[in-house]
Amino acid sequence: MLARNEKTMSSCNCSHFVLSSGSHKVAVYTEKRLESLDHVVRCIRAGELGCASHIRVHRARSLHVLWWTFDYSYDHHFLVTEATEEGLVIIHYAPKTITGMVLLRGVAEIIQESLDFATDREILDFDSGVFLVDAEVYPKTPREKSECVNRARRRLGERQYSVFHNNCDCLVSWTLCGCSYSRQAMNAKGLLLWIGICARYCIKTYRAIENMKNFFVKLYNVTGE
Template structure:
């Protein structure tokens, strides 16, 4: 099933409305078929809807969100993807960042966490996405240059804006700019928590440099 969404893309001198087309992928067999036909390959944009909710007495608060990633390679029944992924709790505690752009290979038939077909997996296309093999190769190369980046921001540099920047040159998160309710509250709280966290990271780095200096 095809759906459309209007994604606002900011340029330096004006704003323009970009029409995105989304095709829902119903199950693993359809995904594999798209991979074999070449409809999903390097520089493909995939969105996964992740249902989240918290129950408090008779009230249910929904904070479902979308996760975005870009495909860099397709082999057999595996996808190699690039995305902003959350760090492990142990790494966060050790001040090694809250999220990082990583590349990983996903076995599409086994990884239900990355590809939640029940909630929704979508192939996203847009008019200004790369079309030719050379354009797609250039986009993948551009994305790989940011491997290891840990400058995650809830509203300005998340998984959505990373994929948007890679494929269109415009860093924008439609989800973040249109967040509402509990998801917005979580986002605002996380934003300030990340700022505090970054300050602690800077203090840790400064202390490390001072210790190294005096150690010499």
């Protein structure tokens, strides 16, 4: 039974979106707010949070200019592959460091990392909001959950991040139900929308530079031989 602070929302308004299985089945999402680490551990013990669980973490962000405040808060999504009372193992699209970007190693990369409850306090921001997400078509049996995790692991190392079309939300939705869809991207507005648009063109420029670098490396290898 869902907690009182859970909320139900529609996944999208579209009727033409096609899943890999042939039809758009994602109709209803439910979210349960996780209040603290103790609450997370209780959910793990109860079997509510574990392999192939979907967690959304709200990131509260704002920009203050004179007497105006521009909100560009966003949500980060990740897939849980293992859950114990000591921590989580997660797969997500993690942003690269500035050094990594300068060295043309991608702006974001799909990685698997361990989250230790005793030391890591940054990823799970309970003040802003941590939510356990579920949907009608998410995997239910151990075998289905294992297949989803294996599907996500096959994408480890991927650096094809796109603000609107291949972000962290898209990764999790594709892994769990075969539908690469981001509610956040579809509903972006205000400053967050403009940041997304600017980031999109920055990523395009970045990839163009990366392709040019690869071209000259190949050319050098050919002419050098």
